Amino acid sequence: MTTRRNAVKFIAGAAAGTVFTPVPWKLIRDSALWSENWPGVPRPATGEIKFKQTRCGLCPAGCAVRARCVGEQPVSLAGIEGALCPLGVTGHHLPFHPSRLKSGPVAEAKARLSQALAGGARPAVLDLRPGRTASARYRQIMAERKGFYLSPPRPPVAVNLAAAKVVISLGVPLFEGWLAPARVFAVRDHFRLVQVEPSLSRTAALADQWLPAATDLHALASSLKSQGQVLVLDHAMSPEILALNRELGGWGKTVVPLPDEPPAEIAVVPDGAIGALLIDESGPGPYIPWPEIAPKLAPGAVVVALSWWREGYARHTALALPTPVYPESADDVPYTREPIAPLVKPPAGVIDPVEFIAGQPLGAPSPASPLMAGAVVPRIAEMPVSTPLFSKLYNESNLLMHPHQAALHPSSGFRPGEPALLAGAYGNLEIEVVLDPGIAPGRVGFVPTPAVLDICGFREPQVVRA
């Protein structure tokens, strides 16, 4: 007879007995595998595998690149004469950057520019990657229109490490992208590196000798002369350092002069002189802090940013127009003018900056002017750019500092992870403190993103309590 007690006993017994069968374990496994295969895993596109060659357009080194493509789309980039830097390896992801600018008020920008120029406004072009054929064109146009051609500080020389036996570096991030890393390490075993730098940078960590304190440079160079040709570097290759290299007999050997060009620093422009500013930010490049630019603008000046992303000058104007970005754009390598062939077509709606500024496309690039073999143009200005996969380096690991962090010595009194303010001459920015015993007491390590540069300019910021 079926009673309630019997039914409960049967169900409980069945449940207990099931545990001793493979059923629950099979169910767990199968449900795990089933849930793993819910839709959401993208399938890579297939197609004919092609290889294309170009030059990397992300810094003045212009490394040769071999692109592996599926159809026309690059799926990986590799160096030809040496491996690429982290940015170069992921350069084909730039068109898909979450901050990519995809549309902008083109007609309105043209109308406001025409109106301003017709009203006698003095134009200016800010070219963030000087030394290209496009740069020469901008310079010519501005000369014709009595405007200003402006650019970030440009290196006066290329550097040939192969000719040096001793390198004295004054805080130059020699192994961190100042020159193409592969070209540095191709000759690394042939020179001794003395790094003079207050903090333990990556270059200092791998230098043959790290001098945290400032030293008498002439005495140091003289004492090392017996080991062979001495090359002295500082970040911008300043006139004093060039003179010292000339004294040391390195002119034309370890330092190779680049063609002279008229000055284009923004500091030479009188305040309030620019009535219409056109910014060519069509590729990852250096960034001049906005507070350095803003005083040069006349009241009501029209600012048009021809930009590939929203994180740069597009934050400072409503007239931000989208441009192609590497590897979509046809361009040339700064100073050597070697052509950079586009690997993919740019999306619809982007604006060619040269065509917009000059009124017509660039056409053929200027003839290449090769440097002395082994010489590389340094990247003297910061490039605050990363690709989406860089999250592997600063989010998913601790390898790089996050843009919203600042590093201090533990004696600073801050706690790790403490919220604080990065205080610069032009404002404050919320950051999180990271303690690093490799940082000199009193110094600050920070990531020079456009947002950070906008609050501190080219001077080192301070960290203050929030």
Next chain:
Amino acid sequence: MKRYGMTIDIDRCTGCGACMLACAVENNIPPVNGANDRKGLTWIRVYQVDNGEDFPNRRSAFIPVLCQHCGHETPCVHVCPQQAVDVDPATGIVGQMPERCLGCRYCMAACPYHARYFNWWDPKWPVGMERTLNPDVAPRMRGVVEKCNFCHGRRHAAEQAGLAEYTPACAEACPTGAIHFTDLNAHPPAQADTFRLLDRLGTDPKIYYHSSREWVRRQGEPASAARPTVADQRVPNPSRDRKGAVPAPVAKADSSRDRTKPIAGRNADSLNPKEASRG
């Protein structure tokens, strides 16, 4: 018979991360939004280690850590209930089959090198970036463990093309030439100044590191050198021997340094990275 492995010259590693990015590009590893360094996916990960001194006596170095492709008593193989991990006897490569993986993460607990990573989320790339995926490697689904397989897509492509050798993406991308991939049977690594991570565990890792700096070579073994090894702990029990769990040495983490915590905290063992400081 091959025995693929790597020699990594720590004295040339600048910690630029090109190997990590090239690995992600080659193996279709997505950028994980919202992940931290304990939940990220990095089949090869570069740790910053230091000599423990304060400024200005501090010195640091970078150690790329990937699956060590253990050749003896491979811990992850022993613990996997799904037989989703195997050692290829022809190459010595420890493979991972995500289709079989249950996501139990026993292998992650067993791995003394923290070289295995769990897919916490569906793989997602920024809009349109799926077009840049490598057609030779299938993206993995959520809920499975993944790790370095010495770029099996490249190995298969090389085999199909009849090539005897190939180069994994990290070795190809290293701008300083610090990473060398080779058949260790044909090209045994030099003995001088060479070390392996946690060598005393007896797992026969196939990644050899080189540094002329003595304090860097010490990073290969944790500070608790007196702890027993696998061999010391063996008891006369064949089944236990076969499935013997590898004892985890204790890390001597310096908790005063914030960026250390995630590394040392993942599991109490490892490389004793006293600190992974600023980049």
